[in-house]
Amino acid sequence: MFSRIVLQLAVLLLFAPLPLGVINKTKALFAGRVGPPLLQPYYDLARLWRKGFVFSRTTTWIFLAGPVVGLVVPLLAALLIPFGGLPAPVSFTGDLILFVYLFGLARFFTAAAALDTGSSFEGMGAAREVFFSCLAEPTLLLALLVLARGAGSLTLGALLGPQLAGQWQGGAGAALGLIVVCLFVLLLVENSRIPFDDPNTHLELTMIHEVMVLDHSGPAFGMILYGAAMKLMVMGALLVRLILPWQTASPLLDLLLFLGGQLALAVLIGVVESSMARLKLPRVPQVLVGTTLLSVLALVLVLR
Amino acid sequence: MIWLLCGLILIAASGVPGLFTRREGAGAERLACGLILAGALPCAWALVFACGVPRQAISWAWAVPAGRFALQLDSLSAVFVAPLLLIVAAGSIYGLGYWPQLRNPATGRKLRLFYGLISAAMLLLLTARNGVLFLLAWEVMALSGYFLITTEDRRVEVRRAGYIYLVATHCGTLALFGLFVMLEQTSGSMMFPATASLPAAGGSLIFLLGLFGFGMKAGLMPLHVWLPGAHAAAPSHASALLSGVMIKTGIYGLVRLTSFYADIPAWWGWTVLLLGAVSGVLGVALAIAQHDIKRLLAYHSVENIGIIALGLGLALLGRSYGQPTLVVLGLSGCLLHVVNHGLFKSLLFMSAGSLIHAVGSREIDHFGGLLKRQRWTGLLFLGGAVAICGLPPFNGFVSEWLIYLGAFETIKLPGSSLSLSLLAAPSLALIGGLALACFVKVFGVSFLGEPRSAAAAQAHESPRVMLWPMGMLLLACIWIGLLPTSLRPVLEQTAADWTGVRSLPRLAGEMAPLGAISLAGWLLLGLLLLAGWWLRRRSADAPRDLATWGCGYRFPVSRMQYTASSFADGLVRQFRFALRSERHGGHITGLFPDREDLFSHTPDLVLDRTLSPLFTGLAGLFHRLRRLIQNGIAAIYLLYIALALIILLALLGF
Amino acid sequence: MANLLLLAVILINFYTLGSARLVACIRAVALQGALLALLPLVIHGPSGHALLLGLGALAFKGVFIPWLLLRAIREIRIRREMEPYIGFVATLLLGVLLTAGALIFADFLPLAKEHLGGLSVPAALATMFSGFLLLITRRKALTQVLGYLVMENGIFIFAVLLSEAIPLMVEAGILLDLLVGIFVMGIVLNHINQEFSTINTERLTALKE
Structure with missing residues (x-):
């Protein structure tokens, strides 16, 4: 078990920034630019690591708690989820609820850290973040319920087990399709991607996540970026496993399949970001309510 | 049992000596506090003793017609009594600093008299095994509650809140009178029937009466009318007692009542489950719209009663459909949440009291930046906030996790109408998300940023005598969160006592691995502390005297910060179909508009x-x-x- | 495969119910028609009958009618938003409720064995309901045409299920009806537009006594 934990964390820590690079490259290609190198997120992290801090005199220790929780939570959450064919290192009944609530903890402290600066701008981001994610949370739970129905178990590892391949063929295929749509929307919302949020601009009045971290600097900001990258990978793992449920005999092949899936997902996100405009802010809750309704429908489909 | 009775009498009499002393003397209040602590000790001893001996009871003849002085302390009572003792003791110490006799010569004696009385009445109520005795204790509790709420009876809104409370509680009591009369006709005596001894036939009206009477006290959604005003009006440690313990007596009544029946119609469970979901979601939605910190916390009590009712509903459904796993998970979640809510809600009320003590206002928008001036209060409030949001590694997570597991349990039964109770899970998720939004708002606006008023800028930390009791409550929260396995035997025993079935599934292993939760909590806490320590050391010599970036504006003032109302605005608008907030003003006209006021207010739905x-x-x-x-x-x-x-x-x- | 196709059809229903943009809606409905054109081939295999049905559907639903609608938008310069009577979230909620109702209702229908448990019947019902919802909740005459189109798509799913039993003529008749309906609507639209310089159907109520 110990070796599996180390392997999982190593994969996570090493590969998490790569999809960000792929997304940016895809967007650059769509825009007809060369774009930053694929490994740019790694360079950014290394640069931030060496820098110093700057603090506003308004801030307290909460300001530093945000990045800390934001970094630790994805690390722990990653232990609960299978990376493709590699089984989850830690697995127990009800771990899926822990998974959901861990991210809740991260949200609490990120938003609190934003309010700690006393800036109206960051307060706005925090308000939007908690608003949208409390509409997103039921969707995630409903999606997990649909999967639990298929697996007959309450561990994330079993939910994303090899039985998924059979379910796609069987009667639950339609429900799984709905769930994939919902989870993809959720991935975009939770990881502040277009069309819900813009990860690149810092000065637009409609953004959410980026505005909350404006006053962070140096290694603390690096921790936030790294944490966000890991969150993308962990939540992406859910989706990748759903779409590519195959399992080969060799763990190495499984791992390659998983990483390939992650990169393909990154390309997909890049395509979505290049081809869509940002939604008007009042539309975002409507879309989220819509995905909740879709996931209710998926649940009705599997329960009937 | 005798120990418990001694303690009870000591607590009941704790406020009496104060009546005969000078108005300005501090001696009587220390004596009252000492008496309560001295009374709580033998009660705690009786509790510890209760763990070893399954049934200890006294039953004395009593001159009241149809009455018998029958007390018993079983595990179900013990689950409610334990947090009661802790909160009563903590509150009485806290009161020394929060409501000193010296500064409140007019109200202090009355407050302490009824504080002791209500605590003793609740102890009696939770252990009573006779209908008449129960009603007697219930009424003493209700009336003492009224006097606690109207401590500051010079203020008109306090009198109004007290009046509404009095009307509501007597409507509930009326239903309880009917309940016990009908129960007596079914079972033949005013003594409580034995567990699982009554048939369900003819029980429906009794259940409905109980749901009304007990639901009124608990504050289930359409019956919560008295709760926000009353909790806001009482002094903070009295609010802590009312919200943390008194409303739970309603839950206790429901749990006790349903334990009498051998089989339970399915619609009982569905009703409780539905009421729970409605209370939970609407309670927290109303909480978000509030800007008075104590009203806000009061609405959170409605929300948490909703979560507790969700657990109870699942347990009742488990009994109707013959699913022992569901019974154990639902009931354990329900009871553990009763304990948890008692702990963190009283912690929150007390730390809110500490804010009010320092700033002199209940408006969240008058606080701001208090974490710098009240380090410990801030830390304690933060702990309570994280716990009430149900986030790991605190205790709220454990009980919500159990209820989730119960709801998920039904997914394994294909083609049963029980599957509908799955919807408890997404509603719990929605409640959790909204609670998180609400407490980010309260904590962020009150403790972080720049002070929003002159009083907040000059706030001071509360005295130690107020901080220590809160610290005790926070420690209890952390203890349940990190070592939930230590409560396993009690919860299992209670489930067995409730159903009358000895061979229920255990709360361990495949079904509910509490150990894993505990381990995850320790791991989380350890990693957080490690990373935090590292970051703190690394940033030790960073410059800290710069201003926050003001979006290009050169002269930011504290009024430009996001306020509580603006933080909640998105969510309030989203729920406007239910909340119907009022907004006045804020219409800007012309190129160079004059000063314009915007005022929003969310009245209670019911x-x-x-x-x-x-x-x-x-x-x-x-x-x-x-x-x-x-x-x-x-x-x-x-x-x-x-x-x-x-x-x-x-x-x-x- | 058929299930995924039908799922896409249901998703497009929701999209049209929740979308605010007229052109996007028309495109979505066109896509729905094109997807449905695949349905006979998927369910019955590549036979002449199925091929004919599919081609017909593609030509009319996927290309011709949407092209007419898009042209109408260009010609009479309609404002390109949907103008609902009730909000998008509420419409979506109704749509999902109706779809869930269709799913449950289909279980109670005395269906042939090969249709039981599949998505076809519920999807057909849900699509008809969605079309109906679109008809009654939107203000513009053009969106009402869209509603008819979505309803026809629902009927088409039924027709595909029964295509062994129903002769091609019936389906052709339905399509023809629709086409005539759209032409009539187009002419009426044009006249309304000339008369009132708007195509908001609310204004039509002014014609009453």
Whole structure:
């Protein structure tokens, strides 16, 4: 078990920034630019690591708690989820609820850290973040319920087990399709991607996540970026496993399949970001309510 | 058992010596506090003792008709008594700093007298095994509650809150009278029937009466009308007691009542589950819209009662459908949340009291930046906030996790109508998300950023005598969060006592691996502390005297910060179909607009929107009716007499 | 495969119910028609009958009618938003409720064995309901045409299920009806537009006594 934990964390820590690079490259290609190198997120992290801090005199220790929780939570959450064919290192009944609530903890402290600066701008981001994610949370739970129905178990590892391949063929295929749509929307919302949020601009009045971290600097900001990258990978793992449920005999092949899936997902996100405009802010809750309704429908489909 | 009785008497009498001392003396309040602590110790001893001996009881003859002085301390009572003792003790110490006799010579003695009385009444109520004794204790509790709420009876809104409470609680008590009379007719005595001894037939009306009477006390959604005003009006440690313990007596009543029945109709469980979901979601939605910190916390009590009812509903459904796993998970979640909510809610009320003590206002928008001036209060409030949001590694997570597991349990039964109870899970998720939004708002606006008023800028930390009791409560929260396995035997025993079935599934292993949760909590806490320590050390010599970036604006002032109302605005608008907030002003006209005020207010859904207009209308109607009948014409009065005689004759004739 | 196709059809229903943009809606409905054109081939295999049905559907639903609608938008310069009577979230909620109702209702229908448990019947019902919802909740005459189109798509799913039993003529008749309906609507639209310089159907109520 110990070796599996180390392997999982190593994969996570090493590969998490790569999809960000792929997304940016895809967007650059769509825009007809060369774009930053694929490994740019790694360079950014290394640069931030060496820098110093700057603090506003308004801030307290909460300001530093945000990045800390934001970094630790994805690390722990990653232990609960299978990376493709590699089984989850830690697995127990009800771990899926822990998974959901861990991210809740991260949200609490990120938003609190934003309010700690006393800036109206960051307060706005925090308000939007908690608003949208409390509409997103039921969707995630409903999606997990649909999967639990298929697996007959309450561990994330079993939910994303090899039985998924059979379910796609069987009667639950339609429900799984709905769930994939919902989870993809959720991935975009939770990881502040277009069309819900813009990860690149810092000065637009409609953004959410980026505005909350404006006053962070140096290694603390690096921790936030790294944490966000890991969150993308962990939540992406859910989706990748759903779409590519195959399992080969060799763990190495499984791992390659998983990483390939992650990169393909990154390309997909890049395509979505290049081809869509940002939604008007009042539309975002409507879309989220819509995905909740879709996931209710998926649940009705599997329960009937 | 005798120990418990001794403790009870000590607690009940704790406020009495104060009545005979000087108004300005500090001795009496220390004596009262000491008496309560001295009373809590033997009660705690009785509790510890109760773990070893399954049934200890006393049953004395009593001169009251149909009454018997019967007390018993079983595990179900113990689950409610344990947090009661802790909160009562913590509150009484806290009161020394929060409501000192020296500064409140007019109200201090009254407050302490009824504080002791209500605590003793609740102890008696939770252990009573006779209907008359139960009702007696219930009424003493209700009346002492009234006097606690109206401590500051000079203020008009306090009197109004007290009046509404009094009306509501007596409506509930009326239903309970009916309940116990009907119960006596079913079982043949005023003594509580044994577990699982009554048939469900004929129990439905009793259940409905109980749901109304106990639900009124607990504050389930349409019956919560008295709760926000009352909790806001009482002094903070009294609010902590009311919210942390008193409303739980309603839950206790429901759990105790349902334990009498051998089989339970399915609609009982569905009703409780549905009420729970409605209370949970609407309670927290109303909480978000509030800007008075104590009203906000009061609405969170409605929300948490909703979560507790979700667990109870699942347990009842488990009994109806014969699913012992569901029974154990639902009931354990329900009872653990009762304990948890008692702990973190009283912690939150006390730390809110510490804020009010320092700033002198209950408006969240008058606080701000208090974490710098009240380090410890801030830390304690943060702990309570994380716990009430149900986030790991605190205790709220454990109980919500158990209820989630219960809801997920039904997914394994294909093709059963029980699957509908799955919807408890997404509603719990929605409640969790909204609670998180609400507490980010409260914590962020009160403790972070720049001070929003002159009083907040000069705030001071509360005295130690207020901080230590809160620290005790936070430690209890952390203890349950990190070592939930230590409560496993109690919860299992309670489930067995409730159903009367000895061989229920255990709360361990595949079904509910509490150990894993505990491990995850330790790991999380350890990693957080490690990373935090590293980051703190790394940033030790960073410059800290710069201003926050002001979006290009050169002269930011603290009024430009996001306020509580603006933080919640998105969510309040999203729920406007249910909340119906009022907004006044804020319309800017012209190129160089004058000063413009914006004011928003969210009245209570049931009280202000439904009951008040209804009763005002009824009063008007009766007023007109009376003027019609009492018109002052003597001839008409003679006609009334004649009519009355004819009707009486007609009645006699038949 | 058929299930995924039908799922896509249901998703497009929701999209049209929740979308605010007229052109996007028309495109979505066109896509729905094109997807449905695949349905006979998927369910019955590549036979002449199925091929004919599919081609017909593609030509009319996927290309011709949407092209007419898009042209109408260009010609009479309609404002390109949907103008609902009730909000998008509420419409979506109704749509999902109706779809869930269709799913449950289909279980109670005395269906042939091969249709039981599949998505076809519920999807057909749900699509008809969605079309109906679109008809009654939107203000513009053009969106009402869209509603008819979505309803026809629902009927088409039924027709595909029964295509062994129903002769091609019936389906052709339905399509023809629709086409005539759209032409009539187009002419009426044009006249309304000339008369009132708007195509908001609310204004039509002014014609009453």
